[in-house]
Amino acid sequence: MPDLEDGSTETDAFPETPLSGDELSAVLEARLAEVPGWHSPDAPVRLGFAMTAPHRLALDAFGRFAERNPNNVGVHTRFGDGVRGTRRLEREAVLALAGLLHADAADGYLTGGANEGTLAALRIGRNALRAAGAGRVVVLASALTHHSVAKAAEILDLELRLCPAGPSWLLEAATVEAELDALAARTEPGTRTGVVVVSTAGYYNTGLVDPVDAIADVLARRAADGGPLGVFHHVDAAHGGMILPFTAPEVPFDFRNAYVHSVVLDPHKSGLMPYSCGVFLCRKGLLGHGAVPAPMSGFVDETITGSRSGAMAAALWSLVFGLAADGYRKAFRDCLDVRDRLAEAVRAADPEAVVLPSPGNTVVVAGFSHEGGRLPGELAERYRLVGNNLPWRAPDGRVRDRLFHHLYAMPHLTRAHVDGFASALTAALSAAPAGGGGLAVPARSRASERDSAASDAASDGASDAGSDAGSALRDVRRSSVCLRHLVVHPPGMRDPDDHPHAYSFHTFQDRTRLGEELTVRPWTGDGDGAGRFVYAPDLDAPFTNELFGVTDPERYALEVLDRNQQKLSLVGAAHFAVFGPEPRTPRRPVVLANFHADGAFRSVEYKYGDRRHNDEVQVFGDRIVVKAGKDARGVRREGDDWSFSLDTSLELRVALTDDGAAPRITRVARHADPALPRRRHLLRGQYRRFPNRFFDTVVEMTVGREHTGTARFDEPLLARSAALDLARVVPSVADGVLRVELAAVDGPGAVVLAVPLGLGVRLTELLPGIPVGEPEALSPAEVVRWAARLYPPVSALREAATDRGGLRRFTAPGLSAPGITADRRETC
Structure with a gap:
């Protein structure tokens, strides 16, 4: 090698x-001898690196799969993906x-490390904020x-x-708030600024964790209040994500905060993985902002590197499931013991040193008391x-x-390693010049100071009725009132019981391309057609092929x-939709009544x-x-292969009990951030099943039908409403009525949904x-008469639910609902 010679x-x-x-x-052995080992007390010990x-387990799994390369x-965390091999393991x-x-x-994938994961996060954040109208995107972070x-x-x-980093060494929420205020003030009217805020859970040189929850609260409040800023968090x-869940699970640095959008981990540090292995995680709906079609390979690439090692995925899987929480908890409990032993060694060698074990993390920070605090080079x-200059509040x-x-107290360190370091440190400091310029601080008080500082339904909607009955009938021939029937299962694959392995929901084909447009004819069976029509793929055998329907097209x-x-x-097994005459x-909504196979009311x-696209x-x-913000559509995957997609911004699920139990939120699941734009549906090539x-967002609540008190839930919820776009959502219960208020974030619009808790019981009686369940035993006349009986009560439900001044009342004849009143402060 000439460069080593001259x-x-x-x-x-x-x-x-x-x-x-x-x-x-011989060459490889010589080079291997130059790479430090891990377990010999005499070998160099990398205390300053994570x-x-x-x-x-990881090495064995990697070697086992590497030969097959x-x-x-791609990304394998979506429904229908990652079904076999190393992709399933990932x-x-x-x-x-x-x-x-x-x-x-969440979505996510393995990376080469946190550097790559951070690049992926900032790229997705930038693109999402630009899609939201930001002309300028700023990254806001601590100097540390x-x-x-x-x-x-x-x-x-x-x-x-x-x-600038203050003496807390943290990115404080107040600092973030002040920086956001300054950016908002400098944003020109009519423009938007995007801000990617980066928090840290385990700083490399301190091990400390930012107050992620407080920062997330600042961002959530600003998103709910609107304004010229868009935010991504x-x-x-990398240095705390694989440790804190096992040593300090109460530290809220992660997705339990609604306004954390992405997180990177480094399992090749404390996670006991070989290099290079990181993990990028983000909320659902965000990866599309980094999607690049790869037509020559037949997939969509949402990663930074593209090709990635499946053997590394097998290695990570072997630790996640081979060690599990018990194994990691024990490993990091041992690390904390080593951390404390390292702290004791530093104090013994330098009683005047500032020694700060990081709460919950495996890092010790030491400020030595001798002149300048530097350690001998050897x-x-x-x-x-490695030494770093950090801001510090002196005794004055x-x-x-x-x-x-x-x-760093890492899993490979032993008592012998620590004892050897203690001896070497004592010897080195005894030869160092004395005097610290008055900077020495009692370890116990400063440690205390540091501790405190750290501290859908598959059917969707009816055909919109127009004044032209002929046009409506042409629509019926192609679809029906139910969007699912735009596409049908091909002949020979219609009974799922006959295809337990090959049959799946995605084997749809377009009805018209199969030559199976619905046959439509006027109904004259009871002598009173009155503009009614019946339809089915085959009216000679009306109940044996997909569906039979009766319609008054208006x-x-x-x-x-x-x-x-x-x-x-x-x-359900039958659906009745009212969409007119208005x-x-x-x-004014479309109203759909669904029934089970035994005829019982479903919904x-x-x-x-x-x-x-509708609110429902x-x-x-x-x-x-x-x-x-529910959006339903059929998606052609390739050729005649179709899928069906349902996308809902917010779903509030209220379970009713037969008592007077007070309302209670039991679960809030935040899958994505409605304030950030995203595709409502995946790219065509990403559908699998x-x-x-x-x-x-999914919110689950329970309440007793007999409850008569009042409860309001003011936790900030956002949703992309079909009527209002981005809206604040506030559910409440008062006087036996569920009220859901939606108020536009960036406009004056508002809607109140008022649903009596007893409405479902009344509908069961009314409909x-x-x-x-045995449709072939039915006659068309029975279905026609049933439709005629259902129309008046369901039409009345529709009329009652017509929006009046922003109030949508859901009630039924014979139902007392005194709590349903308009609020004059809310307008639309």
């Missing part, structure tokens, strides 16, 4: 002939880590943030604003110790920089599914919006479901059905 940097000739096996082995010996290109490991970080739902943030900002050409948890080199109250070294339609469709239906408008659905209220006998269902 100082130049020149290339080497590519070898023409191979080395022999012995020669190869690195450790990989676990044997699997490529885990999916299971990534989603388990997301669960460890309290994510209700890992250099990967500055590197990512430079690569992405983003403005970087580093907040990324957490760099000691620093042997133990790979002034804040000035002071040199601190950090020591008022209603009733469909009864055949046996196979009843097995697959998520919303046409659907933003204030009534009120849909405000267009055929595909569903009333069951035992529950009420409110959906904001039916149904593909997505929710930004009797007929048994349809």
Whole structure:
């Protein structure tokens, strides 16, 4: 190598002939001897770096899969993906880590480390904020943030604003608030500024954790209040994310905060993985902002690197499930013992040193008392110790920089390693010059100061009725009142019981391309057609192929599914939709009544919006479901292969009990941030199976039907309403009525949904059905008569639910609902 001989940097000739096996082995052995081992007390110990010996489980799994060289290109955490091989192992490991970080739902993938994960996060944050209208995107972080943030900002050409680090060494919520105020003040009217806030859970040189929950609260409040800023919150948890859940699970640095959008982990540090292995996690709906189609490979790439090692996924899986929480908890409990032993060693060698074990983390920060606080070069080199100047409040109250070294207590360290370091440190400091300029601080008081500072239903909507009955009938021939029937299962694959392995929900084909448009004819069977029509794929055998329906094209339609469709239906065996005679408008819903196969009432659905995108209220006998921003569509995957997708911004699920129990929120699952724009549905190439269902937020509540008190839930909830776009959502219960208030964030619009808790019981009495579980035994006349009986009461439900001054009242004849009154402060 010429550069080692004469100082130049020149290339080497590519070898023409191979080395022999012995020669190869000799060179490799010589180089291996130059790489420090982990377990010999005499070997150099890397106390200043977060690195450790990989676990044997991971090494064995990596070697076992490496020979087959699997490529885990792409992302595998979505429904229908990651179903086999190393992609399944990656999916299971990534989603388990997301669960460890309290994510209700998440996407993610393995990276080469937190540097790559941070680049991915800032790229997605930038693109999402630009999609929300931000012309300028700023990255806001602490001056102590890992250099990967500055590197990512430079690569992405983003403005970087580093907040000076104070003596707490944390990015404080008040600092973030002040910086956001300044950015908002400098944003020109009519423009928007995007801000990517980066918090840290385990700073590299201190181990401390930012008050992520307080910062997230600041961001949530600003998002709910509107204004010229858009926000994205990324957490760099490379040095704490694999430790804190097992040592300090109460530290809320993760997805339990609604306004944490992404997190990176580094399992190749404390997670006992070999290099290079990181994990990027984000809320649902965000990966699309980094999606690049790869048509030559036939997939969509949402990662930074593209091709990735499947063997590494197998190694991570082996630790997540081979060690599990018990194994990691024990490993890090031992690390904390080593951390405390290191702290004792420093205090013994330098009683006047400032020694700060990081709460819950495996880091010791030490400020030595001798002049300048520097360690002798030989000691620093042997133990790979790095010093950093950090702001420090001296005993006289002034804040000035002071040199601190950090020591990592990693799983490979033993008592012998610590004892050897203690001896070497004592010897080194005894030879160091004395005098610290008055900076020495009692360890106990400063440690206390540091501790305190750290501290859907598958059917969706009816055809909008127009004044032209002929046009409506043409629509019926192609679809029906139910969007699912735009596409049908091909012949020979219609009975799921005959296809237990090959049959799946996604084997749809377009009805018209199969030549199976619905046959429609006027109804004359009872001598009173009155503009009614019946339809089915085959009216000679009306109940044996998908469905049979009857419609008055300007008022209603009733469909009864055949046996196979009843097995697959998520919303019952028969559906009755009222959409006229007054046409659907933003204030007037379509109302759909659903029935079980035995004729029992299932639910009534009120849909405000267009055929595909609407706000919806569903009333069951035992529950009420409110959906904001529900969007349903069929998606052609390839050729004649279709899927069906349901996307809902917010779903409030209210379970009703037969008593007077007070209302209680039992679960809030935040899958995505409604304030950030995203595709309502995946890219076509990303669909795998039916149904593909997505929710930004799911809220679950319980309340007794007999409850007469008042309760209001003011936790900030946001949703992308079909009527109001981004809206604040506040549920409450008063006088036996569920009220859901929606108020536009960036406009004057507001809507109140008022649903009596007893409505479902009344609807069960009001809407009797007929048994349809054996549809081939039915006659068309029975279904026609049933439709005629249902129209008056369901039409009355629709009229009562028409929006009046922003109030949507859901009631029924014979139901007393004194709590349903308009609020004059709310207008639309």
